[in-house]
Amino acid sequence: MGFDLNCIKNIFVSTPGAYLLDSKAGSTVSGSTSGNSSFSSLSSTLGRRHQGKVDWVSAGKKAFQAAKPYTAQFIGEVERPQEIDIDDAFNHADEAETMKPYEVDHEYEDGNVRALLIGINYVGTSAELSGCCNDVMQELATFQQTGFPVDEMAILVDDDDFPHFTDYPTRWNIIRYMAWLVKGAQEGDVLFMHYSGHGTQAKSNDRYEEYDQVICPMDYTTAGCILDNDIFNILGRNLPKGVRLTVLFDCCHSGTMLDLPYIFVADGHHSHDHDDHGEESHMKQIRNDNFCYGDILMISGCKDAQTSADVGNTATLGNGTAGAGGAGTQCLTYILLNTDNLMYYDVMELTRAMLIEKEFDQVPQLSCSKPLNMHSKFTMLKTFEIDQGMLGTLPPQVQEMYL
Secondary structure (H helix, E strand, O other): OOOHHHHOOOOOOOOOEEEEEEEOOOOOOOOOOOOOOOHHOOOOOOOOOOEEEEEEHHHHHHHHHOOOOOOOOOOOOOOOOOOHHHHHHHOOHHHHOOOOOEEEEEOOOOOOOOOOOEEEOOOOOOOOOOHHHHHHHHHEEEEEOOOOOOOOOEEEOOOOOOOOOOOOHHHHHHHHHHHHEEEEEEEEOOOEEEOOOOOOEEEOOOOOOOEEEEEOOOOHHOOOOOHHHHHHHHOOHHHHOOEEEEEEEEEOOOOOOOOOEEOOOOOOOOOOOOOOHHHHHHEEEOOOOOOOOEEEEEEEEEOOOOOOOEEEOOOHHHOOOOOOHHHHHHHHHHHHHHHOOEEEHHHHHHHHHHHHHOOOOOOEEEOOOOOOOOEEEOOOOOOEOOOOOHHHHHHHHHHHHHH
């Protein structure tokens, strides 16, 4: 199956069935961020904790137009952070403040839909970025345009002018909101998490890899980073059968950020002409642990050994606006909005092709908790269709779900 990237439609089209919502703002927080906020031009109409109606698509376009090109700073290897007290995180999960960002024509009837969006620009620091809060706005715009039926959402950003943001993305807030995302999840529920910010590496105690991947909260220099092991232990370790979780990491060294056992393997070249039995269309098992009953799909901005580029002008990606944003996020959302009836395989190959076309070296990765059939239709609302040829690689208790 072939695709012509030149035929992809304009990204900002009319919103199908998504209504604006007059929602309440999140909890009050103390402190402030310094420097030039990428959303400062919106403050006169949206304002800090703006409580009126927000059209996320329109706000996203304004944010891109206001953002300035920049050079991303790279964070080197960090000391291994302390492991998280998982029980404590879940004990505080019920303190989370959430909101419903918009209404849709057709609500999801099989369970609850939760989303956690995290964007960190590290304003006023030597590690400052410009596009990470834009990535969150882009995700919101994509959700609204496609009518993704979110019931509850939390937004953690270090930008005081971001409309309806919930709290700052400190280490503790990220930990407890990840716990909120999955706490009480039941069969039929749909969960989504997006992280855009710095990622780096720390020495591993794991026999599978030399380094662990970590994400960097806004206070990482004082509170420390968050290990990929802990991210899996919070999000995936006890995820029940029938729950679908999709996670997007647009950060450096994010290829195996969730330490999931299966990964889609390709060499980074766009090769969408393979048939359903081509080598590039299959999953590969890379671990013999971290299995779970739930269905977890993770898409990362790059491989573990790569940096994830932030683009200084997203107009070069074809979305018709100028601004800063993560290259992986921009390509992925652009393709999801503008190409119908995609398979999982198509999403990865088209995203990689667009990055190559725009001369980015990074190779986005897809990993899963189970061997996903890459030629099944892409969705974030349903559990996996399993690659039956790899069913025997699952533990017996998980195999029983498919027999």
